[in-house]
Amino acid sequence: MRIRRARSEDVSAIARIAAESYRHAFAAILEPRALQARGTVFFRRRLRRMRTRLRVATLRGRVVGFSLTTRRHLDMLFVAPRLTGRGAGLRLLRDVERRGVRTLECFRDNVHAIRQSAVLAVELGEEDPVPDSLTDDIVWLVANRRFADFRAILAHAPARVDRFPLLPYAAAQLGVGDGDTVRAVPLAPRDR
Numbered sequence: 001m002r003i004r005r006a007r008s009e010d011v012s013a014i015a016r017i018a019a020e021s022y023r024h025a026f027a028a029i030l031e032p033r034a035l036q037a038r039g040t041v042f043f044r045r046r047l048r049r050m051r052t053r054l055r056v057a058t059l060r061g062r063v064v065g066f067s068l069t070t071r072r073h074l075d076m077l078f079v080a081p082r083l084t085g086r087g088a089g090l091r092l093l094r095d096v097e098r099r100g101v102r103t104l105e106c107f108r109d110n111v112h113a114i115r116q117s118a119v120l121a122v123e124l125g126e127e128d129p130v131p132d133s134l135t136d137d138i139v140w141l142v143a144n145r146r147f148a149d150f151r152a153i154l155a156h157a158p159a160r161v162d163r164f165p166l167l168p169y170a171a172a173q174l175g176v177g178d179g180d181t182v183r184a185v186p187l188a189p190r191d192r
Contacts, residue, residue, distance in 0.1 A: 006054035015044035021078035074104035117185035
């Protein structure tokens with residue numbers, strides 16, 4: 001899997017992924033007319049103008065997903081529905097995070113992670129002397145529970161927790177303290 005800047009010849013593949021993803025992800029929450037209007041032609045026209053803000057995930061040289069950003073905001077991130085679960089989405093998310101993106105938006109009812117998540121109290125820990133690669137911890141998506149100033153991060157923690165352990169710097173990123181609650185979901189191994 002490789003993440004790179006989109007090229008002009010990628011736009012058609014990106015447009016197909018966007019149209020497929022819209023139909024797949026938003027069928028339950030958008031009107032059929034709205035979905036129909038957002039087909040491959042719509043996305044090809046729109047995304048051609050935005051090519052410099054696109055990044056793609058490729059697998060064996062084939063575009064399998066993409067991200068679109070504006071300054072520090074993630075506008076879109078989609079992976080071809082038939083190719084999800086291979087890590088492209090997480091790699092694209094990490095790529096935009098490394099590039100300074102700090103915000104995103106989505107339809108709440110369409111976020112699978114929310115349905116699979118739990119609300120847990122935060123337990124502040126000390127700086128971790130053991131590198132993540134030497135523990136059995138897994139990657140979690142963790143978010144504060146505020147509408148205004150919403151923040152989410154990736155954090156390492158054991159697979160089963162009653163209270164979510166956060167290091168001070170991670171708690172500061174989320175704007176939470178000891179005893180506050182966060183929404184957390186472990187990422188499936190295929191999504192890490």
